[in-house]
Amino acid sequence: MFPGGYDRGVQNTPIPMADGPDAERCDAVRNRALLLEAATALVSERGADAVTMDAVAERAGVGKGTVFRRFGSRSGLMQSLLDHSEHELQGAFLTGPPPLGPGADAVARLIAFGRARLAIVELQGDTLRAVEVSPELRFGGPARQVSLTHVVALLRQTGAAGDLELLAQALLATLEAGLVLYQIRELHMPVDRIADGWETLVRLVTGTPSAG
Amino acid sequence: MFPGGYDRGVQNTPIPMADGPDAERCDAVRNRALLLEAATALVSERGADAVTMDAVAERAGVGKGTVFRRFGSRSGLMQSLLDHSEHELQGAFLTGPPPLGPGADAVARLIAFGRARLAIVELQGDTLRAVEVSPELRFGGPARQVSLTHVVALLRQTGAAGDLELLAQALLATLEAGLVLYQIRELHMPVDRIADGWETLVRLVTGTPSAG
Numbered sequence: 001m002f003p004g005g006y007d008r009g010v011q012n013t014p015i016p017m018a019d020g021p022d023a024e025r026c027d028a029v030r031n032r033a034l035l036l037e038a039a040t041a042l043v044s045e046r047g048a049d050a051v052t053m054d055a056v057a058e059r060a061g062v063g064k065g066t067v068f069r070r071f072g073s074r075s076g077l078m079q080s081l082l083d084h085s086e087h088e089l090q091g092a093f094l095t096g097p098p099p100l101g102p103g104a105d106a107v108a109r110l111i112a113f114g115r116a117r118l119a120i121v122e123l124q125g126d127t128l129r130a131v132e133v134s135p136e137l138r139f140g141g142p143a144r145q146v147s148l149t150h151v152v153a154l155l156r157q158t159g160a161a162g163d164l165e166l167l168a169q170a171l172l173a174t175l176e177a178g179l180v181l182y183q184i185r186e187l188h189m190p191v192d193r194i195a196d197g198w199e200t201l202v203r204l205v206t207g208t209p210s211a212g
Numbered sequence: 213m214f215p216g217g218y219d220r221g222v223q224n225t226p227i228p229m230a231d232g233p234d235a236e237r238c239d240a241v242r243n244r245a246l247l248l249e250a251a252t253a254l255v256s257e258r259g260a261d262a263v264t265m266d267a268v269a270e271r272a273g274v275g276k277g278t279v280f281r282r283f284g285s286r287s288g289l290m291q292s293l294l295d296h297s298e299h300e301l302q303g304a305f306l307t308g309p310p311p312l313g314p315g316a317d318a319v320a321r322l323i324a325f326g327r328a329r330l331a332i333v334e335l336q337g338d339t340l341r342a343v344e345v346s347p348e349l350r351f352g353g354p355a356r357q358v359s360l361t362h363v364v365a366l367l368r369q370t371g372a373a374g375d376l377e378l379l380a381q382a383l384l385a386t387l388e389a390g391l392v393l394y395q396i397r398e399l400h401m402p403v404d405r406i407a408d409g410w411e412t413l414v415r416l417v418t419g420t421p422s423a424g
């Protein structure tokens with residue numbers, strides 16, 4: 001269902017085994033998860049700027065060398081952090097519980113998708129925006145492709161007609177980190193307002209008035 | 213109606229007078245218009261890359277020194293070219309003939325606005341995209357402010373309710389040079405398709421089905 005893009009987006013997490021080299025590999029995976037967890041906690045508590053190699057090492061209770069061995073550099077760490085968030089979001093909308101995952105109706109899933117993405121932008125917007133500076137990654141990156149395919153599929157389920165690819169791109173454009181950070185920081189819009197705006201847009205585009 | 217932003221967006225073109233320093237000033241204005249016309253012709257015939265100081269001078273039949281005196285550098289020239297296009301677009305939607313200008317209904321004006329902007333992106337997208345790399349100019353620049361105010365006003369006229377500022381920003385996000393150039397160049401979408409997508413989006417958002 002999500003060829004290419006999705007496989008690249010999802011990290012190759014090997015199934016952990018009990019012995020020998022697999023046990024080592026298992027340690028590496030656990031280690032990596034531990035470090036990303038530490039970095040995520042730092043971002044949400046103190047913002048992206050607080051994520052230094054030192055701070056992550058301290059938080060995770062490992063040596064700084066371990067962090068460097070695992071991610072190479074701070075920008076490698078930030079990129080892995082984003083991949084991790086994307087991976088989690090993808091898992092949530094593909095196989096997670098409703099309303100983000102299957103089981104809810106398509107409009108509710110679209111609304112939940114935007115709200116979930118806005119939450120990522122709020123926490124990791126600076127890293128996302130740095131990635132978005134490259135037009136190829138901004139619009140053509142694997143994570144974007146998966147999101148686009150997902151939004152197109154949901155739009156189709158709502159019965160929307162016409163050029164769904166363009167419509168999906170229009171919707172995704174409103175969730176871009178550059179725009180959302182500008183709305184939050186320069187226009188001082190609360191994220192809740194931006195999320196409500198997303199819901200309004202989805203309802204207008206799909207012809208689904210609010211239940212309330 | 214367009215405080216601040218609009219005044220900054222519109223160039224300070226002095227009213228030409230017949231004598232003395234005013235005549236000189238009048239020459240300068242005419243000169244500038246001549247050079248921008250030459251540059252515009254070059255862009256539309258051979259693309260933005262063809263616009264060099266030499267080529268503009270040759271095309272306008274003046275010395276290269278004149279072009280440098282007027283614009284300082286190639287990037288100064290490209291910026292002036294953009295200002296010029298923005299100025300023309302603003303003139304067209306504020307006081308020009310319908311459907312872009314007053315006289316048409318608000319939905320038709322919104323549709324015409326997007327089509328006109330897409331035409332600018334098609335011709336001058338590279339320059340626009342270079343400007344968009346700065347988030348402040350991308351979302352906060354004077355030209356953007358004028359467009360935003362215009363779109364909000366038209367949305368209000370259509371009877372659209374809710375958070376019109378966010379809705380206007382969502383609409384404008386789909387016309388950004390970075391996205392549009394990606395659609396044209398990487399996805400090989402014809403500009404007509406993108407323009408039709410804009411019309412669809414406007415009709416959905418304003419609840420105005422196509423007449424056809």
